[in-house]
Amino acid sequence: MIRGLIDRYRNWLDLPQNLTPVTIGEGDTALVHWDDWGQSRIWLKLEGTNPTGSFKDRGMTVAVSMARYGGARAVICASTGNTAASAAAFAARAGLEAFVVIPDGQVALPKMVQSAVHGAHLIGVQGNFDQALAAVRQAAESESWLTLVNSVNPWRIRGQETAAYEIVDDLGHPPVMLALPVGNAGNISAYHQGFIRYGKQAPRFIGVQAKGADPLVQGRWLDEVNTVASAIRIGRPASADTARLAVEQTGGLFLSIDDGAILAAQQELAHGGVFVEPASAAAYGGLKELSRMERLPEGDIVVILTGMGLKDTDTPQRWANLTLTSSRADAIVQTISQMLNLSEA
Numbered sequence: 550m551i552r553g554l555i556d557r558y559r560n561w562l563d564l565p566q567n568l569t570p571v572t573i574g575e576g577d578t579a580l581v582h583w584d585d586w587g588q589s590r591i592w593l594k595l596e597g598t599n600p601t602g603s604f605k606d607r608g609m610t611v612a613v614s615m616a617r618y619g620g621a622r623a624v625i626c627a628s629t630g631n632t633a634a635s636a637a638a639f640a641a642r643a644g645l646e647a648f649v650v651i652p653d654g655q656v657a658l659p660k661m662v663q664s665a666v667h668g669a670h671l672i673g674v675q676g677n678f679d680q681a682l683a684a685v686r687q688a689a690e691s692e693s694w695l696t697l698v699n700s701v702n703p704w705r706i707r708g709q710e711t712a713a714y715e716i717v718d719d720l721g722h723p724p725v726m727l728a729l730p731v732g733n734a735g736n737i738s739a740y741h742q743g744f745i746r747y748g749k750q751a752p753r754f755i756g757v758q759a760k761g762a763d764p765l766v767q768g769r770w771l772d773e774v775n776t777v778a779s780a781i782r783i784g785r786p787a788s789a790d791t792a793r794l795a796v797e798q799t800g801g802l803f804l805s806i807d808d809g810a811i812l813a814a815q816q817e818l819a820h821g822g823v824f825v826e827p828a829s830a831a832a833y834g835g836l837k838e839l840s841r842m843e844r845l846p847e848g849d850i851v852v853i854l855t856g857m858g859l860k861d862t863d864t865p866q867r868w869a870n871l872t873l874t875s876s877r878a879d880a881i882v883q884t885i886s887q888m889l890n891l892s893e894a
């Protein structure tokens with residue numbers, strides 16, 4: 550039985566003893582052996598199988614549990630979509646109000662639907678994610694009944710560390726390399742902390758950004774950001790310092806790939822049975838880029854697939870074919886044999 554990650558890793562999280570977890574059965578996601586590239590063994594961690602479809606649930610179970618424990622009436626976040634969906638679900642589970650502040654017109658519709666069905670209050674602001682985050686930080690500072698649940702909340706990061714614990718438990722040791730997408734940079738910081746705490750040694754971190762939203766590659770803040778990977782469309786990562794530390798201390802690197810490479814990676818994963826959203830595909834695309842440059846080490850390499858594909862149904866329509874072949878009901882066999890011939894030709 551899945552008990553939720555606070556129950557499973559409570560001894561590692563330094564939580565108050567009488568805290569009651571707010572859980573929807575998050576964590577315990579699969580680590581799937583994907584392929585061997587030479588002497589590198591490639592694993593995919595499917596974080597899209599969390600209850601709201603992204604890794605944000607790991608941080609949210611801890612942050613919302615602590616918010617309720619501390620007497621908050623409501624939680625608030627700025628979001629490119631997945632934090633909002635997760636905050637909305639966990640707040641609903643906890644009996645708290647949720648306010649989610651999103652950059653107007655820039656969030657994929659299914660993520661807004663998720664937030665709305667759980668009863669969150671949606672607020673759109675003119676501007677990008679970074680401006681939305683500045684606004685909610687200010688709001689949470691001025692109101693004691695309102696808890697900020699973005700990844701600048703240290704409980705979010707503690708919860709997200711548990712993904713590193715699971716990888717160490719599954720492999721029996723930390724991997725040699727780990728690739729993940731980097732937006733606001735909370736998650737890469739969490740993995741770094743998590744591997745050091747639980748595995749005693751961290752892998753080389755490959756932090757992948759999208760060209761057009763790659764401040765950590767360029768080494769400067771970006772005020773204009775643009776990419777299909779909306780979950781990492783961020784120009785001023787709040788956890789930039791700890792992300793740089795993760796990369797520097799492990800001999801890793803930041804790299805960025807363009808939207809074409811992100812969509813190609815999404816398609817390649819999907820054609821292998823794994824459907825993820827564009828931001829997650831970026832991590833896989835980035836690792837492939839390193840592989841082409843023959844820069845992969847021998848041993849276990851883990852790619853973090855942060856969010857599931859149905860969270861953004863517009864983007865894959867740029868490459869997936871949704872047109873129906875029509876057929877008479879009594880002619881299905883003839884139709885499929887024609888289609889087979891066509892695809893073989």
Ligand SMILES: *Cc1c(COP(=O)(O)O)cnc(C)c1O
Binds near residue numbers: 700731781826828829
């Ligand atoms: C939030 C998110 C990211 C980026 O994580 P950060 O902690 O902001 O770097 C990547 N992919 C998906 C699917 C996300 O929801």
